Amino acid sequence: MCGIVGVVSNAPVNQLIYDALLLLQHRGQDAAGIVTQQERKFFMHKAKGMVKDVFRTRNMRSLLGNCGLGQVRYPTAGNAFSEEEAQPFYVNAPFGIVLVHNGNLTNAHALKAELFSTDHRHINTESDSEVLLNVLAHEIEKTTRGLPLQPLDIFAAVRNVHKRVKGSYAVIALIAGHGVLAFRDPFGIRPLCIGKNGDGQVMVASESVTLEGTGFQFERNVLPGEAVFIDLQGNVHAQQCADAPVLNPCIFEFVYLARPDSVMDGISVYQARLNLGEALAKRVISTVPPNEIDVVIPIPESSRPSAAQLAQLLGLPYREGFVKNRYVGRTFIMPGQGVRKKSVRQKLNVIASEFKGRNVLLVDDSIVRGTTSREIVQMARDAGARKVYLASAAPPVRYPNVYGIDMPTSSELVAHDRTVDEIREIIGCDALIYQDVDGMKKAIGSLNKKLVGFDASCFDGVYVTGDITAGDIERLNENRVGGEEGQEDTSRLALPNHVD
Structure with missing residues (x-):
């Protein structure tokens, strides 16, 4: 569970992304990161800790540019103690891409092997988000073949990502010199929405409260399987990239995870x-x-x-x-x-x-x-x-x-x-x-009468992606964060939504 945000603006975005992450802090308290872009160069700072502790004045001053991404992390896979696994993740080719991700890939192990043996890409951490970034980068490289990048190329790449990647993923990526890409898995398990303000700025974020709290007007949810590309001029391009998308949001978002003042997939969390x-x-x-x-x-x-x-x-x-x-926070x-x-x-x-x-x-x-x-x-x-x-x-x-x-x-x-x-x-x-x-x-x-159903797998044992076996669960549990001596308390009272 994580919180993600991306902004394209005509003014510096460092403070805006910082404020947005504070509104998403309930979705992750282990690490935070921001990346911005100016003249095709990325400026990044990320570390373990709460947003207010990770970013100091000197860090904020170094985050230059009018577009960027941010993430707060609550790790569910990989190494919770490695600052290298804090997001955003970066890859230099093609173009230069940085990515933030909320969700969990259920076939990350197989993809990692495939990336090494077939795509000739190196993964340096245990994070499934780095795997996802490299799959996206490889597919963009295939669709462009050295030619200038167009929105249709990006959508073709996302279409191929959907064919390769399994699990849940809400993704925001920044492509150097081009703009911000956002997409959601074909089941819409993890939330993602988009909004604008009166100054022509565009924001994509995990929850509507992020938009409202930073002066943006909620426009709509990103549809399951859909990709949205926002160029550096603030023009929004969108296309459905999945063959058979169906909205099955995680029901635990409404039970516990999301802020009560958010509206997700047409449902008020408070009313739910x-x-x-x-x-x-x-x-x-x-x-x-x-x-x-x-x-x-x-x-x-x-x-x-x-x-x-x-x-x-x-x-x-x-x-x-x-x-x-209110002041205990997490305990060792x-x-x-x-x-x-x-x-x-x-x-x-x-x-x-x-x-x-x-x-x-x-x-x-x-x-x-x-x-x-x-x-x-x-x-x-x-x-x-x-x-x-x-x-x-x-x-x-x-x-x-x-x-x-x-x-x-x-x-x-x-x-x-x-x-x-x-x-x-x-x-x-x-x-x-x-x-x-x-x-x-x-x-x-x-x-929301338009909803087909929910992912309620922790309650009914039905995994909506249809690809989960007992062996998969056992393997994923081996990579699960938590349970070792010295780790922070992940009991119910320590989880982010229980913190004011």
């Missing part, structure tokens, strides 16, 4: 979460009579809209029972789960008066490992709650995600091969209520 709360309310009634619940309390942050809507429909008080420490994890539990208590503190002597219904956006949920339930009991019920606005997470979310292996998922009652015993709550898969899809899908 309200709808999930409405659907969840019906599930709660069938499990726990509302008269046995004294108060509804959200687990910060993403669950708030769902919890508020659920409380309203059930006629129950909605209260804030947990206070988030020491060996064992004990430190993970400690980090939860460092990041959340209870308002004891909201729990003491009450039957509380806690609402979370989703439950992944269950370790955080178990600790939060215990915190509620320690604060004096008589009974603790837990409701998840999402269904049980039973399967790994292979499309760019750092979802644990099957063995780490608390819901994998377990019944709801078995999960309840592990978490330690008095009742556990999950959203059902069909209810989730209906709640969100009703907001």
Whole structure:
């Protein structure tokens, strides 16, 4: 999961891209990078860390030019500790191309071998984004054959990229001396949108909030399989480059990943979460009579809209029972789960008066490992709650995600091969209520009737690209970031969307 942005302007873009990345910070906190272009020369700075820490005044002054790209990274493959794998990536031929990517290639291993043996290209990192850049560069080289680059050549190259690359990818690339290229995988799994402002500037970004927050007007989403090329004069060229595109956006974007004030593929993220709360309310009634619940309390942050809507429909008080420490941020994890539990208590503190002597219904956006949920339930009991019920606005997470979310292996998922009652015993709550898969899809899908479906693979095990086998999942898990001693905490409370 990453956030990406690209801008073509008639004025310097360094500050604009910096501001855009701050609006995308929730999509990645491990690394950040910006590249700009002036007179066919690229100026780049990238490093591990948050946007505000990566870029100093001296770095910003060196980012010259009127067009550029930016990315914030939350790694799901490759080496999370290598600054070389921070984006953008650069290749010098043809023309000179820099690229940022949000997603995950499921055939990166095969492509890497193919690039070496057939295309005679060298890949120097474990990043699938470098693989994608070299595939794109090779296909552009094939279509131009030494001739001047035209938009139709670029679209032909993207068409060939779609034929070779599998998985999820929203991509923005800057071609030296020509302009900015943006394209999306044929299933539209990862988001990408485009907008303009009154000064003739054009921006492409992961979320609409990036456009609105920087003074741009949202125009439309980049379609699945579509390529958009913005030349240096700000002219926008677009063409469908996939044979059979079909929109299946990742449903977890609406459940948890995206900012609530974004609109993605015609769906308000905030309204989607309200709808999930409405659907969840019906599930709660069938499990726990509302008269046995004294108060509804959200687990910060993403669950708030769902919890508020659920409380309203059930006629129950909605209260804030947990206070988030805004200044803890990420923590270095020491060996064992004990430190993970400690980090939860460092990041959340209870308002004891909201729990003491009450039957509380806690609402979370989703439950992944269950370790955080178990600790939060215990915190509620320690604060004096008589009974603790837990409701998840999402269904049980039973399967790994292979499309760019750092979802644990099957063995780490608390819901994998377990019944709801078995999960309840592990978490330690008095009742556990999950959203059902069909209810989730209906709640969100009703907001855009044109949607064919979603990628909901972590909930239903159906991988929309149709090329994922058990062996693929095992191989992708071997390359998965996380889980080693000394790595930063990737528990639910440390994930970017839970940071204000």
